[in-house]
Amino acid sequence: MKIRVSAVQYKLQNIKSFEEFSKQCEHYIRNAEEYGAEFVLFPEFFTTQLLSMGDGQNPLTINELPGFTEQYRDLFRTFAVQTGMHIIGGTHVIRKEDKLYNVAHLFYPDGRVEEQAKLHITPTEVQEWNMDKGESFRIFDTDKGKxxxxxxxDIEFPEIVRMAKAQGADVIFCPSCTDDRHGFHRVRYTCHARAIENQVYVVVTGTVGSLTNVDFMRANFGQAAVITPNDIPFPPKGLMAEGELNDDMLITADLDLSLLYEVRERGSVTTWRDRRTDIYPDWNSTVEG
Structure with missing residues (x-):
């Protein structure tokens, strides 16, 4: 089975209304639809663009971002239903019991909306935005697989991706937001490592552009990529597709799941099968599903 995926390099720029945000999102959605994408990935924190809607010198604060949650969800739910695509709507900051969480949203074509809170949060998220870490992890069933x-x-922690693979996930979607080369390469290199270790596909993207009046969102360094295991059926560098660094664009690629099953059984290396579970934990026996 093949899956066509698109990943958006979302350009952050100051806006004056939710309608501007909506139109920019629709542009990427329609572009992905034209390419026949079945899954579309938006980046982490792309909805912080809404904070630029303040009066110029006084943008909205992170504590006000959850106030847009229903508008955001309604917008992307409509996109998913209208296009028939699964949309990973980046992340949006939500409030639960007076705590802020950085939450990824999956919008299904039938109108369902599922959530996955970020599990590992950075010092900036804690110290500057007073955010809390998510407490649970799950995989998502779709008509194209898990x-x-x-x-x-999150992608920098190998244990959580082991858990995802043990529960049957073949594709890991990684929305990201990095402000410099150091952060960008931490995420990119670990995406490659996770794809090799678990013989899965990783689809990653990030924000580009700048919000000139929003603290901690002034600088963005991003690039979308579709990353594969490094074995003969795949491109030698483990890159199925890659965007132009820091450009406003999206990328599209086809993921052949049968190739994953092939290399897991008889690849040049069989990293998942060759785990030394007599020495370290066997995630197959320590997670449900």
């Missing part, structure tokens, strides 16, 4: 959504810093 997927997982791990946000930015």
């Amino acid at each position: 997927i997982a959504i791990l946000t930015c810093y």
Whole structure:
């Protein structure tokens, strides 16, 4: 089975209304639809663009971002139903019991909306935005197979991707937001490592552009990529597709799931099968599903 995926390099720029945000999102959605995408990935924190709607010198604060949650969900739910695509709507900051969480949203073509909170949060998220970490992890069933959504810093922890693979996920979607080369390469290199270790596809993207009046969103360094295991059926560098660095664009690629099953059984290396579970934990026996 093949899956066509698109990943959006979302350009952050100051806006004056939710309608401007909506039109920019629709542009990417329609572009992905024209390419026949079945899954579309938006980046982490792309809805912080809404904070630029303040009066110029005084943008909205992170504590006001959850106030847009229903508008955001209604917008992307409509996109998913209208296009028949699964949309990983980046992440949006929501409030639960007076705590802020950085939450990825999966919008299904039938109108369902599922959530995955970011599990590992950075010092900036804690110290500057007073955010809390998510407490649970799950994979998502779709009519194209099982997927997982791990946000930015999450992908830097190999254990959680082991859990995703043990529960049957073949594709990991990774919305990210990095402000410089160091952060960008941390995420990119670990995406490649996770794809090799678990013989899965990783689809990653990030924000580009700048919000000139929003603290901690002034600088963005991003690039979308569709990453594969490094074995003969795949491109030698493990890159199925890659965007132009820091450009406003999207990429599209076809993921052949049968190739994953092939290399897991008889690849040049069989990293998942060759785990030394007599020495370290066997995630197959320590997670449900």
